[in-house]
Amino acid sequence: MVGDKWEQHGEDNRLRLLCSGDHEAFSWFVDKYKETVFLCCRRLGLREDEVEDVASETFMAAYKGLGRYSGRSELSTWLWSIAYRKGIDCLRRNRRERQLEDEQENEIAAGREDGPTVVTEGKETEQVVWEAVERLPRLWRVAVVLHYREEKAIADIAKIMDTRENTVKTYLFRGRQKLREMLSGALGEDCNAGK
């Protein structure tokens, strides 16, 4: 398989081949980061048909821009920033259409929006946590996923989201607070047990 073969190459060699437009290297690159890009698109709240389009646009933009990739930031950070920008562009493009959808959705979800998450029997803890994260406001959600799942530093998140580090800290602080509220009923003491 292409992935296995490419994992054996050194990081520098892989990057060199990738930047030179090698198709096998690009295939490895897509395989490695496709989940990350889909994660970004979905957390931004794009519709499922938009998710795939934006993910494709992201990889094609990366393919065109790889020759200019300087290596100053991690490859995943660079790709996240492209995906984030493309996702935000897509949201802006379809703003009016989305506003109508959101209004309808808000009406339906009005009753359950801020209530604590309920653990149904047999539901895994991570699934409960994930569902709670999904209910956070868009930008808090992206910041939380970037920091806690992708393990990105605050400075990198600020770069990806094109904002100040203090703003990212605020998103994370509020996100954690909201999660604590939502999960307190469901997970009890566990949710205060650190990151």
Added chain:
Amino acid sequence: MLGRALRRHSEPVPADFTERMLRQARELDEQRIVSRVIWQGRLALAGTILVGIAAIVGIVALPGRIGAILRSVGTGFTDRGGALIDRFPQAVGAVRNEWQLYAVLAVLLGFAVYCLLDLLVGDRVKMA
């Protein structure tokens, strides 16, 4: 706990996504090659036209000097080509007559302008 729970989540991705991206990358490369070839053609044509214009301007502005240069080139060919050029004395004689040279250059220039217009706006005219 938050980090651990989030890291366990796996994001669903369409099964053939990598293949589709690879196909798009190949198509993009092909488009790049085609557009590069088209631009090379345009540049070559523009170069030909510029050289043609420069030759006509030179001949019109400095007929004596250009004539002398062409004659010396012709003589050079005659000297070097020897027997080959001797077979075509009439053709060599015609090139040495300046009015015929103008006529040939004008035809070439007209053809080059036609080609350039066809390349730049031909598609639009045909589609209309």
